[in-house]
Amino acid sequence: MDDLTFRSDLVLSDVHLHTPRQRHLMVRLNAVGQPVFLSQFKLLLDKSHLSSENKERDFKKENVRHQNKCLDGLNAERSTGKEGSPREETAALLDEDGDLEVVRKPQLLDAEAENCSRDKVCPIILTRGGNVLEEEEEQGNGCSDLVKIEHTMATPLEDVGKQVWRGAFLLADYILGKPDLFKDRAVLELGGGVGLVSILAAKAAQSVYCTDVGEDLLDMCERNIALNKQCTGPAGRKVKVRVLDWLKDEFCMDPDARHSWSEKEIAELYDLTTVILAADVFYDDDLTDAFFRTLYRITHNLKNPCTVYLSIEKRFNFTLRHMDVACEAYSHFQETLNDLVNIKDGKMTYTVESLPLSFPQHILYERVEELELWKITADVASERSRPPETERRQEELCTE
CATH class of the missing domain: 3.40.50.150 (Vaccinia Virus protein VP39)
Structure with a gap:
């Protein structure tokens, strides 16, 4: 299950809707069967000496770095694969029957995604077995500048x-x-x-x-x-x-x-x-x-x-x-x-x-x-x- 499809009667927070190239870890299903995701939010403290432009650039770098660190720790494959670029992945492909498949929504390069902060994207769901809470406690969570939040997406009102x-x-x-x-x-x-x-x-x-x-x-x-x-x-x-x-x-x-x-x-x-x-x-x-x-x-x-x-x-x-x-x-x-x-x-x-x-x-x-x-x-x-x-x-x- 790689793509999320949301019904029109669901409500989706802008925090997730407008996050370019964001990948969310689905850790479990809650009591009512809704997928529960784990997101990490980086806190940038003691940055008062920076200009607003530098702060925003720092925000983006820190969040990308920590997101990639989380994905690497889970042995998640990057969306571009081990070889090739996102642009190369947009090339025409043939399915098993020889029919032409067209990738209609090519993924953006990192630089392009950074400049399109309002783009609407479908996040990729990554799953991990076991009890995520026990795993996190075993790994330790001593980073005072990192907050981990389990949440759902696209819920009824x-x-x-x-x-x-x-x-x-x-x-x-x-x-x-x-x-x-x-x-x-x-x-x-x-x-x-x-x-x-x-x-x-x-x-x-x-x-x-x-x-x-x-x-x-x-x-x-x-x-x-x-x-x-x-x-x-x-x-x-x-x-x-x-x-x-x-x-x-x-x-x-x-x-x-x-x-x-x-x-x-x-x-x-x-x-x-x-x-x-x-x-x-x-x-x-x-x-x-x-x-x-x-x-x-x-x-x-x-x-x-x-x-x-x-x-x-x-x-x-x-x-x-x-x-x-x-x-x-x-x-x-x-x-x-x-x-x-x-x-x-x-x-x-x-x-x-x-x-x-x-x-x-x-x-x-x-x-x-x-x-x-x-x-x-x-x-x-x-x-x-x-x-x-x-x-x-x-x-x-x-x-x-």
Whole structure:
């Protein structure tokens, strides 16, 4: 099985769709039969002295080098074979019956591929037998500048959390570029997906709760944490994977359910958390509403003020309602964000600001202009910020 054929009703992340000559290692099938791939992402740290052009060139060289190293270690054959060039492979061939076969999509040379970063390609699937997690642990994973992530590709909309998205890279870049903001903090990630952001947050944070829904997804997240012990500590002790359903008002505390919460963990969450993260989870209006309800509920119960960092990518589509290209999911996100700021309940205040994307890029991805990063500060309402009805009620209580 050399080529991937995707159905039109599947969703494919741009991280994989626009990666020239990228080859993905398929390591297993997950619980629902979807192919699971292993990708390596090189982190370029301490490069502040380089110009932006040199950084981008460095990104490409480092990623190509590590990708080739991974493939060589797996004894994978190069797409050009031992002899000949990609151009020679485009020559006409005869099949067993003598019919002429034409290769319609010749592969690009490395130099050409480097200049066509937006080309759409079909990745080659490479398989490896055995338990990939055990093999990785035997080989050791001590490279602090390399992150390994198991993920799927081309999933239905309900499984997009199993993919890697540019919004996660953007938020991870911010964390890597400003580690002091997360140093020794207790962090909660909502909609953590495959765990990329939580894993990199653990490089600075004291502890991280990575939350999402779906046993299959949470199992994949746990495997990624185990694959990146250089970030998460032995046995992933810094990162705990827990289920958190935004459509439910209570934490799952079923002792028979995997990834459920204990009373102690919930108490720790409320007593210690000062940072909340969410990367590219605003693609469905109902889920966006559920997210902000969950955020409101959690921040109301936190013992300390909290800072929330949200990444989002605006995705434009033609809609019949507008008869024009629109970004309805982003518009709904903006409306719900404004509703949060305008809440006047006398308990909490929320302030919002859009963060400039001027921080350095530590991961190779396309930081498109549609990407945005938002900061929400949640704090206990002061006396002045309380609404008049709350103040009147307090005066009545004092009089009584």
